[in-house]
Amino acid sequence: MEKWRATTNLRRSLKSILNRQLSSVSEFRYLNGKRSCQSSFNLIRDCKSLGQVNAIQHRCFSSASTLVQRNPSFSTLNSDDISYFKGLLGEKSVIQDEDRLETVNTDWMHKYKGSSKLLLLPRSTEEVAQILRYCNSRCLAVVPQGGNTGLVGGSVPVFDEVIVNVSSMNNIISFDKVSGILVCEAGCILENLISFLDNQGFIMPLDLGAKGSCQIGGNVSTNAGGLRLVRYGSLHGNVLGLEAVLANGDVLDMLGTLRKDNTGYDLKHLFIGSEGSLGIVTKVSILTPPKLSSVNIAFLACNDYSSCQKLLMEAKRKLGEILSAFEFLDTEAMNLVLHQLDGVRNPLPASMHNFYILIETTGSDESYNREKLEAFLLSSMEGGLISDGVLAQDINQASSFWRIREGVPEALMKAGAVYKYDLSLPVEKMYDLVDDMRIRLGDLATVVGYGHLGDGNLHLNVSAPEYDDKILEQIEPYVYEWTSKHRGSISAEHGLGLMKANKIYYSKSTETVQTMASIKKLLDPNGILNPYKVLPHSLNS
């Protein structure tokens, strides 16, 4: 049902694209090795009649995100704008240098590239507010940017939007040692926050592979999940307050540091996960858990997926309150990591197993927790759930286990082209999708499955030496339809960004999406914040 609606919307938007002059086509480039998407794009350009469009529409459905047209209501930058920004921020914070623009225009996966001509580096909330006020009055589109580690093209411009990068706003404002409440600016890099808190005896409630580059503002704006969600919950629970700047320059100071505050509508939740489309987050107040001394980690092997599931149930029951991470990867993921990354070795002896599970426990009593974990592991081994496993004896070994799991995205990038999908599915069905995809794709590509089994989150990745439309055809929309059929989410933690902007109907009803569009219209009437992303393009007209 949702798919049909999405198709109709797409047909409508395709028609409207073609009804305008075919020459005023987008400058947006979808980068890939072969530029095969470019060729299908040219096909649309060349066809003259709508009849032909409908015939090929199905084939181009999957690359729909590339068929975006620049919204003509946005202005183009002129020299007055540049002078204004230079006067406001100073010469050093207004970047037009091509090399630097090249980096900020391209996303981490090198899949999306915009053509922005201007990068702004504000150093305070006031500067952000003034930038947005000006851009709103001039109707200049803006892309909020932090660490630029997003995986769905949400952090880079689609066309020539002005990039507002908050990296210079990286101060830690305050930290309360008693309550563990940290208040900091949005540009603080996650790893730096983790180190700072480490000295104080606390940890961040979220941890992800990108921690060396990702910033807390971006994490909050995308409601990042990560490795510890199974223990500490999502950012919706840990963020106590934030300060955000709206499109018209108004500053919403919701930077509370209170654990409980039931006064009115809790607007901060709108900004958490809205991917910069409702406002730019400038400060965050987050509750940090105390650092517990006893961290133990085990790397296990299972023969089949049903053992992995049973292990998860047992772990939740037997390890209970000390379980802090439960991750899985399949053999293909392990092989990829061993081949592509240096200094990584398989902790388990020679024979290849089918599934690998990483379990981490965090608690306050070393010997008690260790005994609990050992007892659990030994009973699982006796029960045949685990075929082999190792227990880390010191922090170095623990880091090497995490290196394997956190290194999978990096290894996939090194292996060539990768189609990345992030799905929430019922745990029993999760791996069925991977098996199905393997059958569908056959020899065309390698299908890799890994993810946060503890949260029911599968990272399905299809790896091939080069991008190829034949592969994409087999994947989309099959993956989305499969997910939708099992009432899963087509984006568990990565967000919608540009990649899945038109796919939201697979997981949300039309009425819900309509309400989202109304809220967007209310908070950003000119639509200047991160346009073309998150919500379907058809709703913007």
Added chain:
Amino acid sequence: MKIMVAVKRVVDYAVKIRIKPDKSGVETQNVKMSMNPFCEIALEEALKIKESGLAKEVIAVTMGPSNCVDTLRTGLAMGADRGIHVEAARDLVPLSVAKVLKKLVEVENPGLLILGKQAIDDDCNQTGQMIAALLGWPQGTFASKVVLDKEKQVATVDREVDGGLETLCLDLPAVITTDLRLNQPRYATLPNIMKAKSKPIKKYTPEELNVKIKSDLEVVQVTEPPKRKAGVILSSVDELIDKLKNEAHVI
């Protein structure tokens, strides 16, 4: 041939250490403790020698308060056959350790004594050398490669020295201390952890071994090194000259 390996329980290598407020030492409460990395390498080497058939038993030895048994358990989980724990108060100096080891060697008669080159908490790098002198055995320290010849009863050891690599040939029994590049320690697998639970750990006290533990060293104070000051970016040569003259007083 038996191989004896001495292991030490230290603050985990990856932990950011802090000094106790009274400056008497490093904070060890609520801090993750593990086996000294060089001791892990020593144990790994012993296990490799045993697996190649040149030795029949690996004994892990540790000294200290009762929580040191955790480290022995790790050693047993890696594959050592039995453990010996010498109960003593904390903070033994290398000479005391060497004296206790001498007595244990007299009891057990190993053909090879392998230790880590130094412990990462005191960085003394003395125990191996001292025990070799007390026993009158040859020593190959900072070993980066060990090859045993059972027939000739010699060990050929490549040592990492400042000038490069030095190769020594030692008659067994001998003392070897291990350096970083010797091997990569194995992980403790679950089946081995299970087996370790039933492996014997023998307990001794220094009195039983006729060793008097006394220290000739007293730690007076432990302080952090001075914090590095941030650099200053200057904008002209004149400013540089001015700073060198008036602030640093070097010209």
